[in-house]
Amino acid sequence: MIEIDNLVKHYGDQKAVNGISFTVNDDEVLGFLGPNGAGKSTTMNIITGYLSSTSGSVKVNGHDILEEPEMAKEHIGYLPELPPLYMDMTVLEYLNFVCDLKKVKKSERKEQLAKILAMVKIVDVADRLIGNLSKGYKQRVGIAQALVGNPDILILDEPTVGLDPNQVLEIRKLIRTLAKDHTVIISSHILSEIQAVCDRVVIINKGKVAAIDTISDLSKRLSGSSKLLLSFKGDAKKVGNSVRSIPGVTDFKLRISDKEVHEAEVIVDSSTNNDIRTSIFFAMSKLAAPILEFRSLDPTLEEIFLSITSGK
């Protein structure tokens, strides 16, 4: 568990982080979102003990990162934005070096490394120079480095940045495997990534927390109304009038109108409890306008993100 309380970090006059507080529960995957320069990396650097905060505190499993740094750091595995790799070492040499730094006991080392190599799938390249590996493999070695010492918390700063789509999928899969028995914090400005793996998101903007919630709650809270997508054949004008007259429907917006096929957005007041979809179906059937597609349109994380960070 990580408790972050009122974290502030100044760089000269600039406030990179300005009073961030949140808690990360055990075994959850927390997404840490924000536009570039919002203070994501700074916050992560403070949590891991790389930087000190100007004020505020970070407690990792009850240990303050500044007062008991050794105890706190033991619980954290960190993959920074730029993986801290030595290009002139082989993967195995490098991981052994990290074992030395993290004071992993000699007796446990071999077993632990074998497990990590298998988990992040770098057994084949264990004896190759890190400098000669592809970017995806380097990222894996970076994750392996974070796993050394069996930390229960993993902090991954933009783990898929600069990878090709295949590598992104593989790393995501790996993160999902790791999430089973680790607490994970992932920062990203790529929203689909967070949506794919996270339980909860913290959105920060200009050094402050803009929102903390689960993804589904966030979308509900933000929209206040829900949207349905309706695509149909028939007379668009008649359908429009008829759907608008159904109680609970606040708007009917034609998005695409072809000769035959139309697509519309139906905005529904979500405070009405009865399911409006049945009424729409019968209204359409009365007009003999066949429904081609009918589904709910929840706001994507992209929309949530934009609406929060732009201050609307």
Next chain:
Amino acid sequence: MLAIFKREFLSYFRNPVGYIAIALFSFLSGYIFINNFASGAVNLSLEIASLRSFFVVIVPIITMGLLAEDRKRGTEILYYTTPIDLFSVVAGKFLAALLLYGIMFINVFVHMIVTKICGGVVGVGAWGSVVVFFFLAALFISIGIFASAITDSQIISAITAFIIILVIQLLSTIGKLLGNAISAFLSILGVSAESASSFGDKLESAINWLDPFAKTSNFRYGIFSVAPLFFCVSFTIIFLFLSFRILEKKRWAQ
């Protein structure tokens, strides 16, 4: 500390740096030795004394990347986010560079053996020179590490180390010039010639006090004393400590 030491030392041989430094030192020491040997006047103290003048080139080569490269490549984050303490990072790197110097110095030991075999003398003065050589090497390496701590560019680090070491090597000349200049200046201002020159002398001796070469010059006659070594060790520790503080500062920068 051992982990850092091991990594840095081996890293000298994963890159050209270690080989370049060893080759350079072997060439220089071999050249000096062969010249002396051919003329039949081998003087190991003198050989070692001449080799000291190459600190200014070799030390920057082997220290420039020690901390600067970590900063540039982001690998320094490992030191800050693992339980290792930052002073042992500095100390481990220092010892790795010192050991590399030790390896280069094997050349001179070979020369000693050759001298001995050919019936020459390896006197106590030669051993005195060896001792001084290592204390000076330690001092200059710590300066090189300091230069590597203040920047993330190897070039800037090397130039900084080069300039500091050059100034130290020229301290006695600098002292003389400054002393003379200040007495001349004072006499122009109308100060009596006697007090002007005494002030100049004082300035010169003050600058000379800082000169580690002058301090340790008696060793090559076989006269050992603790104070000069203590002087070198103190300054070595000061520079290592400053480097450590620079690393710490990075964490606390506001």
